[in-house]
Amino acid sequence: xxxxxxxxxxxxxxxxxxxxxxxxxxxxxxxxxxxxxxxxxxxxxxxxxxxxxxxxxxxxxxxxxxxxxxxxxxxxxxxxxxxxxxxxxxxxxxxxxxxxxxxxxxxxxxxxxxxxxxxxxxxxxxxxxxxxxxxxxxxxxxxxxxxxxxxxxxxxxxxxxxxxxxxxxxxxxxxxxxxxxxxxxxxxxxxxxxxxxxxxxxxxxxxxxxxxxxxxxxxxxxxxxxxxxxx
Amino acid sequence: xxxxxxxxxxxxxxxxxxxxxxxxxxxxxxxxxxxxxxxxxxxxxxxxxxxxxxxxxxxxxxxxxxxxxxxxxxxxxxxxxxxxxxxxxxxxxxxxxxxxxxxxxxxxxxxxxxxxxxxxxxxxxxxxxxxxxxxxxxxxxxxxxxxxxxxxxxxxxxxxxxxxxxxxxxxxxxxxxxxxxxxxxxxxxxxxxxxxxxxxxxxxxxxxxxxxxxxxxxxxxxxxxxxxxxx
DNA sequence: CAAAAAAGATGATATATATCACTTTTGAGT
DNA sequence: ACTCAAAAGTGATATATATCATCTTTTTTG
Numbered sequence: 153x154x155x156x157x158x159x160x161x162x163x164x165x166x167x168x169x170x171x172x173x174x175x176x177x178x179x180x181x182x183x184x185x186x187x188x189x190x191x192x193x194x195x196x197x198x199x200x201x202x203x204x205x206x207x208x209x210x211x212x213x214x215x216x217x218x219x220x221x222x223x224x225x226x227x228x229x230x231x232x233x234x235x236x237x238x239x240x241x242x243x244x245x246x247x248x249x250x251x252x253x254x255x256x257x258x259x260x261x262x263x264x265x266x267x268x269x270x271x272x273x274x275x276x277x278x279x280x281x282x283x284x285x286x287x288x289x290x291x292x293x294x295x296x297x298x299x300x301x302x303x304x305x306x307x308x309x310x311x312x313x314x315x316x317x318x319x320x321x322x323x324x325x326x327x328x329x330x331x332x333x334x335x336x337x338x339x340x341x342x343x344x345x346x347x348x349x350x351x352x353x354x355x356x357x358x359x360x361x362x363x364x365x366x367x368x369x370x371x372x373x374x375x376x377x378x379x380x381x382x383x
Numbered sequence: 384x385x386x387x388x389x390x391x392x393x394x395x396x397x398x399x400x401x402x403x404x405x406x407x408x409x410x411x412x413x414x415x416x417x418x419x420x421x422x423x424x425x426x427x428x429x430x431x432x433x434x435x436x437x438x439x440x441x442x443x444x445x446x447x448x449x450x451x452x453x454x455x456x457x458x459x460x461x462x463x464x465x466x467x468x469x470x471x472x473x474x475x476x477x478x479x480x481x482x483x484x485x486x487x488x489x490x491x492x493x494x495x496x497x498x499x500x501x502x503x504x505x506x507x508x509x510x511x512x513x514x515x516x517x518x519x520x521x522x523x524x525x526x527x528x529x530x531x532x533x534x535x536x537x538x539x540x541x542x543x544x545x546x547x548x549x550x551x552x553x554x555x556x557x558x559x560x561x562x563x564x565x566x567x568x569x570x571x572x573x574x575x576x577x578x579x580x581x582x583x584x585x586x587x588x589x590x591x592x593x594x595x596x597x598x599x600x601x602x603x604x605x606x607x608x609x610x611x612x613x614x
Numbered sequence: 615c616a617a618a619a620a621a622g623a624t625g626a627t628a629t630a631t632a633t634c635a636c637t638t639t640t641g642a643g644t
Numbered sequence: 645a646c647t648c649a650a651a652a653g654t655g656a657t658a659t660a661t662a663t664c665a666t667c668t669t670t671t672t673t674g
Contacts, residue, residue, distance in 0.1 A: 564620095564621065564622085565621075565622065565623090566621080576621090576622085577622095577623080577624085580622065580623055580624085581623085581624085584623085584624095596621090596622075
């Protein structure tokens with residue numbers, strides 16, 4: 153019960169953010185005074201590429217997809233956001249516009265914090281500033297490896313990466329109900345949905361996974377890791 | 384003459400960095416006291432992926448390539464560094480290791496500044512910290528568009544992008560001696576060197592450019608831009 | 615300056631992957 | 645429970661692009 157309340161409380165959620173620790177009580181209070189919550193249904197846009205970066209967002213509950221809107225309406229999903237994550241893009245300290253779109257995959261409760269308050273913290277607290285730099289750097293690093301993966305690995309390697317990412321980073325379990333459909337799995341791995349389906353089937357035939365529509369179970373993780381590494 | 388001296392002086396070089404303006408004289412002095420210079424010949428490694436991030440680098444003169452070392456020795460050139468640029472990677476505020484390699488393309492004079500000093504500045508000067516965040520964000524943004532370009536554009540579009548990048552950002556002229564060979568142009572655009580050669584020839588046949596080995600001249604920039612946008 | 619090495623160029627072939635057209639299954643709403 | 649729309653799945657075909665083999669040109673170096 154206690155856990156449930158914590159899960160749904162905006163303030164509790166922010167505590168999960170690594171960088172929150174660097175703030176004084178006063179600074180935490182400052183954030184609390186400038187936050188508001190909003191709920192989203194699956195498919196709803198939380199923020200859209202091109203719109204002003206007026207707030208920074210914490211995901212309180214639910215899952216969302218972060219994606220680049222590419223050419224001819226082709227998207228690239230760059231990550232899945234889950235509770236406790238702070239989401240802010242590179243436009244926050246640039247043109248003040250979002251450069252990716254954030255869409256709810258499930259019911260989502262999000263906590264919006266005024267961007268000006270968050271920016272103030274950089275000036276008030278240098279440890280926070282350092283933490284923020286570290287945070288942005290980590291995301292930048294992910295993009296490097298995403299770029300290598302998407303341009304240099306073949307389809308089975310990319311799909312294996314996606315499955316391992318979901319299992320390890322998102323669901324923290326080797327069996328899960330995937331919230332991405334085949335199309336979205338394609339947007340995450342840069343492949344056509346038909347190819348996702350075919351290779352998923354190959355994985356099943358090879359005994360790497362079982363996949364019943366939305367449910368995926370990893371049967372042979374070491375082998376899946378090898379597929380990820382070799383192609 | 385005066386210009387030449389300025390070009391080759393480490394301190395003068397840093398002044399070109401946008402974020403340098405935010406520093407006090409005392410802080411500028413601090414940097415000056417912790418810098419040292421080194422010279423590199425074409426092909427020499429300035430820093431290598433995996434090595435410790437002990438310094439931040441300013442390019443005083445010459446050009447260098449920033450590249451990711453991908454799978455099976457296949458590289459991805461992410462940018463060309465030219466004088467006045469501050470080069471530091473996402474590992475600086477993370478695992479303290481470089482995640483890309485920096486190699487001299489011409490004779491290079493580089494100015495190394497102790498990383499600890501640079502990190503100290505984040506704590507001493509919040510405007511500097513904000514500038515650094517802005518700097519990192521800008522680089523992150525470039526990676527987004529690089530990812531879209533490399534995964535969604537076809538070869539002619541990617542190669543057009545590369546030529547426009549070199550003309551607009553690097554040489555600031557529509558005619559230039561390219562310091563990247565065909566292999567490297569391929570590493571920049573994610574294509575085989577043979578494909579670079581073929582499409583470069585197509586561009587010539589279509590009157591977009593002239594290309595005599597290392598010299599490239601853009602003849603029809605609007606058309607080249609259209610190639611960049613449409614594929 | 616000649617020899618060797620590196621880079622550029624070219625054509626033939628192989629292959630990974632997208633696209634298209636279609637069928638089947640699943641799930642949501644009345 | 646029935647209907648309809650969306651998602652999943654399948655096979656045939658098209659295509660962008662890499663790879664390989666080979667040759668030529670340019671650059672480097674003893």
